[in-house]
Amino acid sequence: xxxxxxxxxxxxxxxxxxxxxxxxxxxxxxxxxxxxxxxxxxxxxxxxxxxxxxxxxxxxxxxxxxxxxxxxxxxxxxxxxxxxxxxxxxxxxxxxxxxx
Numbered sequence: 001x002x003x004x005x006x007x008x009x010x011x012x013x014x015x016x017x018x019x020x021x022x023x024x025x026x027x028x029x030x031x032x033x034x035x036x037x038x039x040x041x042x043x044x045x046x047x048x049x050x051x052x053x054x055x056x057x058x059x060x061x062x063x064x065x066x067x068x069x070x071x072x073x074x075x076x077x078x079x080x081x082x083x084x085x086x087x088x089x090x091x092x093x094x095x096x097x098x099x100x
Contacts, residue, residue, distance in 0.1 A: 013055030020048035035097050039087040046083050050076040 024044035031037050053072035060066035090097055 007058060010055045010058040013051055013058060017048045017051040017055060020044050020051060024048060036087075036090050036094060039083070039090045043080070043083045043087045046076055046080045050080060 021044075024041040027037050027044065028041040050073065053069045053076060057066055057069035057073065060069060
């Protein structure tokens with residue numbers, strides 16, 4: 001993993017990923033018993049990993065450096081859409097996810 005100082009987009013992506021990660025941890029610590037907080041923090045965690053992989057892919061110079069971020073992006077991109085749907089359902093219809 002290399003940091004290209006000539007390309008500010010990589011640093012911007014990593015900064016946004018760090019902000020998403022901090023916000024996800026804050027929401028989780030704020031009230032971890034609330035189901036909406038759990039789902040939104042998981043969604044933000046998926047977003048932060050996805051953005052971190054994107055920043056990592058921006059700094060790749062050849063195909064061997066781009067292999068690991070591509071695998072990371074392919075794994076997290078598929079998970080964010082169902083997580084977004086679940087978070088929206090939990091926010092709009094919380095009675096559907098009541099704990100027994």
